[in-house]
Amino acid sequence: MDAMQELLTRAKAAAPHLAMLSTKEKNNALLHMAKRLREGAEEILAANREDVAAAKEKLGSVMVDRLALSEARIEAMAKGIEDVVSLADPVGLIGEEIVRPNGLQITRVSVPLGVIAIIYESRPNVTSDAAALCLKSGNVCILRGGKDAFHTSYTIVNILRRALAECGLSEDFVSMPQDTSRESAARLMAAVDYVDALIPRGGAGLIRACVEQARVPCIQTGTGICHIYVDAEADPSMALSIVENAKTSRPSVCNAAEVCLVHAAVASEFLPRLKARLVDDRRAAGLVPVELRLDPRAAAIIDGMPAGEQDFDTEFLDYVLAVRVVDTVEDAIAHIAAHSTHHSEAIVTANGETAARFTRAVDSAAVYHNASTRFTDGGEFGLGCEIGISTQKLHARGPMGLRELTSYKYIVRGNGQVR
Amino acid sequence: MDAMQELLTRAKAAAPHLAMLSTKEKNNALLHMAKRLREGAEEILAANREDVAAAKEKLGSVMVDRLALSEARIEAMAKGIEDVVSLADPVGLIGEEIVRPNGLQITRVSVPLGVIAIIYESRPNVTSDAAALCLKSGNVCILRGGKDAFHTSYTIVNILRRALAECGLSEDFVSMPQDTSRESAARLMAAVDYVDALIPRGGAGLIRACVEQARVPCIQTGTGICHIYVDAEADPSMALSIVENAKTSRPSVCNAAEVCLVHAAVASEFLPRLKARLVDDRRAAGLVPVELRLDPRAAAIIDGMPAGEQDFDTEFLDYVLAVRVVDTVEDAIAHIAAHSTHHSEAIVTANGETAARFTRAVDSAAVYHNASTRFTDGGEFGLGCEIGISTQKLHARGPMGLRELTSYKYIVRGNGQVR
Numbered sequence: 001m002d003a004m005q006e007l008l009t010r011a012k013a014a015a016p017h018l019a020m021l022s023t024k025e026k027n028n029a030l031l032h033m034a035k036r037l038r039e040g041a042e043e044i045l046a047a048n049r050e051d052v053a054a055a056k057e058k059l060g061s062v063m064v065d066r067l068a069l070s071e072a073r074i075e076a077m078a079k080g081i082e083d084v085v086s087l088a089d090p091v092g093l094i095g096e097e098i099v100r101p102n103g104l105q106i107t108r109v110s111v112p113l114g115v116i117a118i119i120y121e122s123r124p125n126v127t128s129d130a131a132a133l134c135l136k137s138g139n140v141c142i143l144r145g146g147k148d149a150f151h152t153s154y155t156i157v158n159i160l161r162r163a164l165a166e167c168g169l170s171e172d173f174v175s176m177p178q179d180t181s182r183e184s185a186a187r188l189m190a191a192v193d194y195v196d197a198l199i200p201r202g203g204a205g206l207i208r209a210c211v212e213q214a215r216v217p218c219i220q221t222g223t224g225i226c227h228i229y230v231d232a233e234a235d236p237s238m239a240l241s242i243v244e245n246a247k248t249s250r251p252s253v254c255n256a257a258e259v260c261l262v263h264a265a266v267a268s269e270f271l272p273r274l275k276a277r278l279v280d281d282r283r284a285a286g287l288v289p290v291e292l293r294l295d296p297r298a299a300a301i302i303d304g305m306p307a308g309e310q311d312f313d314t315e316f317l318d319y320v321l322a323v324r325v326v327d328t329v330e331d332a333i334a335h336i337a338a339h340s341t342h343h344s345e346a347i348v349t350a351n352g353e354t355a356a357r358f359t360r361a362v363d364s365a366a367v368y369h370n371a372s373t374r375f376t377d378g379g380e381f382g383l384g385c386e387i388g389i390s391t392q393k394l395h396a397r398g399p400m401g402l403r404e405l406t407s408y409k410y411i412v413r414g415n416g417q418v419r
Numbered sequence: 420m421d422a423m424q425e426l427l428t429r430a431k432a433a434a435p436h437l438a439m440l441s442t443k444e445k446n447n448a449l450l451h452m453a454k455r456l457r458e459g460a461e462e463i464l465a466a467n468r469e470d471v472a473a474a475k476e477k478l479g480s481v482m483v484d485r486l487a488l489s490e491a492r493i494e495a496m497a498k499g500i501e502d503v504v505s506l507a508d509p510v511g512l513i514g515e516e517i518v519r520p521n522g523l524q525i526t527r528v529s530v531p532l533g534v535i536a537i538i539y540e541s542r543p544n545v546t547s548d549a550a551a552l553c554l555k556s557g558n559v560c561i562l563r564g565g566k567d568a569f570h571t572s573y574t575i576v577n578i579l580r581r582a583l584a585e586c587g588l589s590e591d592f593v594s595m596p597q598d599t600s601r602e603s604a605a606r607l608m609a610a611v612d613y614v615d616a617l618i619p620r621g622g623a624g625l626i627r628a629c630v631e632q633a634r635v636p637c638i639q640t641g642t643g644i645c646h647i648y649v650d651a652e653a654d655p656s657m658a659l660s661i662v663e664n665a666k667t668s669r670p671s672v673c674n675a676a677e678v679c680l681v682h683a684a685v686a687s688e689f690l691p692r693l694k695a696r697l698v699d700d701r702r703a704a705g706l707v708p709v710e711l712r713l714d715p716r717a718a719a720i721i722d723g724m725p726a727g728e729q730d731f732d733t734e735f736l737d738y739v740l741a742v743r744v745v746d747t748v749e750d751a752i753a754h755i756a757a758h759s760t761h762h763s764e765a766i767v768t769a770n771g772e773t774a775a776r777f778t779r780a781v782d783s784a785a786v787y788h789n790a791s792t793r794f795t796d797g798g799e800f801g802l803g804c805e806i807g808i809s810t811q812k813l814h815a816r817g818p819m820g821l822r823e824l825t826s827y828k829y830i831v832r833g834n835g836q837v838r
Binding site for chain 1: 435438439517519523525530532533611615616630631634636637638639654657660661663664665668756774778779780782783784785786787788789790791793794795799800801811812813814816817826827828829830831832833834835836837838
C-alpha cells in the first residue's frame with residue numbers, strides 16, 4: 001500500500017467515527033485546534049518563510065502576497081475556526097417525517113457526506129477554514145494544497161492533527177498528502193469508494209481539470225463571468241455605483257463583474273458617465289483606471305478599446321470591463337444565457353416587472369435586482385462561512401455553507417411491514 | 420454539426436423555454452401526451468414486434484419479457500403520465516427567505532436542473548416515465564435507450580414529440596439519439612455545458628461505465644447489496660417474514676436483500692427456521708427455493724453451500740442469499756460498512772436502543788427497523804413516482820422524485836446595496 005492509498009484507507013475508516021461525534025465533542029475539538037494554531041504561530045511562520053523564499057524566485061508579487069503569513073493572519077485563521085464553533089451543527093436535523101398508510105414512519109435525517117477531498121492552490125488559510133468546516137459538518141477531509149504553499153499548509157495540518165489527538169480523537173479526521181504532484185491530485189479525483197465529494201478551489205484550469213478527470217462526485221466551483229444589466233429604467237446613479245463596486249472593489253474574485261450590458265435607450269447618457277466614473281475619476285484619484293472593451297455600439301458613444309472576440313467570454317479578474325449595448329431586457333437575458341458561467345448577474349431597474357422577468361429567466365446561482373454581484377458569498381448571505389461557490393446545479397448552488405456539506409438518509413421504522 | 424451535436428444544441432436551447440412554463444401548460448401537455456400514447460398503441464406495438472423478434476434471436480426469455488409490450492402495458496404507460504399530472508409542481512417553490520442587516524432580501528427558489536440525460540436499457544416504459552417526470556419538473560430530457568428496445572422507444576419518443584408540437588411547445592423538450600452505439604452514450608457523458616445531470620438506469624456495468632467516464636455531473640443509481648440483520652432480540656416470526664419478503668418477493672430488483680446477518684445468540688434457533696421457510700417450504704409449495712450461501716458458523720448449524728469469497732460482495736438479483744453469523748450489533752454494522760452498496764439495510768429487533776444504534780451508524784440511503792428493505796421506492800415513500808434510487812450522497816439519496824430533479828437559485832433584491 002503506497003502513501004496515498006494508506007491515506008485514503010485511513011480517511012475512509014475514520015469517517016464513521018467522526019459522523020457519530022456529538023456537537024459538543026466537535027466544538028471542543030475546534031476550540032482546541034484554534035488554541036494550538038495560535039500557539040504554533042512561530043512554527044507556521046518558519047515554514048511559511050521557506051515557501052515565500054522559494055516563491056519569490058518564480059511567482060509574481062500578488063501570488064507571494066497571497067501566500068505570505070503574518071501573526072495577524074494566523075490569528076485570523078484561529079478566529080475563523082472559533083467562528084465555526086458558534087454555527088449550528090448541520091448533522092442530525094430532521095428534514096421530513098412521513099407516516100405511510102401501512103404505518104411505516106419515514107424520517108429524513110441530515111448526515112455528513114463522509115470523506116471530502118479539497119484540491120486547492122496557494123492560500124494557506126483555506127487549510128484551516130476547510131478543516132474546520134468539514135469537522136463541524138462531520139466530514140473527514142483530505143486537503144490537497146498547492147506545491148507553493150506546501151510547507152505552510154503541511155505544518156498547519158500537523159498542528160490540527162496533534163490537536164485532534166490531544167482531544168482523544170483520530171488524527172485521520174484531517175489529512176494532507178505529502179505528494180504535491182499532479183499525480184496525487186489525479187489519484188484523489190479517481191478515488192471512487194473512498195472520496196464522497198471532491199471540491200476544487202482555485203483557478204479555471206484547476207476546476208476544468210477536476211471536471212474533466214474526476215470519477216468521484218465533484219462540485220464545480222468558482223469561475224464567474226458576472227454581468228450587470230443597466231436597464232432603460234435604471235436609476236443612473238445607482239447603476240454607476242453598482243457597476244463600480246462590482247468591477248473595482250476586488251477585481252480578482254469570482255463575484256466581480258466582467259461585463260456591463262446597457263439598454264440602448266439610455267446608452268448615450270449612461271456610457272459617458274460610466275467612462276468618467278471608472279476611467280477618468282479613478283485616474284484623477286490615483287487609482288487603477290478600468291480598461292473598457294467596447295462593442296461597436298458602445299464604441300460609437302465613448303472611447304475605449306474595441307472588444308475582441310473573446311472579451312465577452314473571459315473572466316478578466318482584473319480592472320477590465322466588457323461593455324455592450326442591447327435593445328431589450330430579452331436581449332440582455334439572451335446574451336447572459338450565451339456567455340455566463342451561471343455564477344451571479346444583476347439588473348438595475350426601477351421597473352418591478354422588468355426585474356421579475358430578469359430574475360426569473362436568468363439561470364444563475366444568484367440573480368440580483370438593484371444590488372452588486374459582490375454579495376455572492378457565504379458570509380454576506382448569512383451562512384456564517386463558505387467552502388466555495390458552486391456554479392453547477394447538482395447538490396448545491398451558490399455559496400456552500402455547512403448545510404451544503406451534508407447529505408441525508410431515510411430512517412424507516414415499522415412493526416414487521418412487508419411488501 | 421453532426422446529429423448528436425445538433426440534438427445537444429437543440430436541447431440546451433429549449434431548456435429556458437421549458438423552465439418558464441406554468442404548471443397548467445405542463446399538465447396540459449402531459450395529458451395530451453398520454454392521449455396520443457393511447458391512440459398510438461398500434462404504431463408502438465408494431466415497432467415493439469420488430470424489437471421482440473430481433474431480441475428472441477439473442478436474448479433470454481426474461482429480457483424478452485421485459486421488452487415485450489401489450490395493450491395493457493401501453494395503457495399503464497399512459498396512466499403513468501397522467502399520474503404525474505396530479506403531483507405538485509416542484510419548480511418555483513420558496514425554500515428560504517433571508518433579510519440581511521444591510522436590507523438585502525435573499526430568496527431561495529427551486530428551479531429545474533436544465534437538461535437531463537438518461538441512459539437506460541431495455542424497459543420501454545422508462546421512456547414515457549422519464550419524459551413525464553422531466554417535463555413536470557421543467558427539465559428537457561435526452562433519452563438514450565438501449566439498442567434492443569430502440570424501435571419501441573423511438574416510436575414512443577416520436578409520439579410524445581408530436582404531442583408537444585400539437586400543444587404549441589417545442590419538440591426538443593424530449594429527444595432520443597438515433598445512434599444506439601456506445602459512442603453515443605459516451606458523447607452524452609462528455610457533454611459538458613450541455614447536460615446538467617446524467618442519470619444512468621440499468622445494471623451495474625452501465626452504472627460503472629457512467630461513473631468512470633462521465634464528465635458531466637452524474638447521479639449513481641441502483642446497485643443494491645442490501646442486508647437484513649436479525650438481532651438477538653428479534654421477534655423470530657417477524658424476522659422470518661421480513662427476510663422472506665426482502666429476498667423472494669422480487670429478487671431481480673435493487674432493494675431485494677442479498678445478505679442475512681444473524682446474531683450468534685439466536686442463530687441455532689433461527690437458522691433452521693430460516694432454511695425451512697426459504698428452502699423446504701418453498702420447494703414443497705412448488706416455488707423456487709432460495710440457495711443459501713453460508714459462512715462457516717452458519718454452515719455448522721444448517722445445510723447449504725459454503726459461501727465463496729465473493730458471496731458477501733455480490734448483488735445476486737436471484738434466489739440466492741448469503742448468510743453470516745455475527746456476535747454483536749457492532750459486528751453487523753462493521754460488516755455492512757465493509758460490504759454494503761449503501762442502498763438499504765434493515766435490523767429486526769425488539770430493542771429500541773439497539774435499533775437506534777443501528778439506524779444511526781449504518782450509512783445507507785434507507786435504514787429500516789422492523790420492516791422489509793423492499794420499501795425503498797418512490798411510490799412506497801409517498802413521492803408518487805421515482806426516476807431512480809441514488810446510492811451516492813451528493814444531491815440526492817435514495818428514491819428520487821420530482822423534487823430531486825430540481826436545483827435552486829438565489830434571487831436577491833436590494834435598493835442599491837454595494838459591498
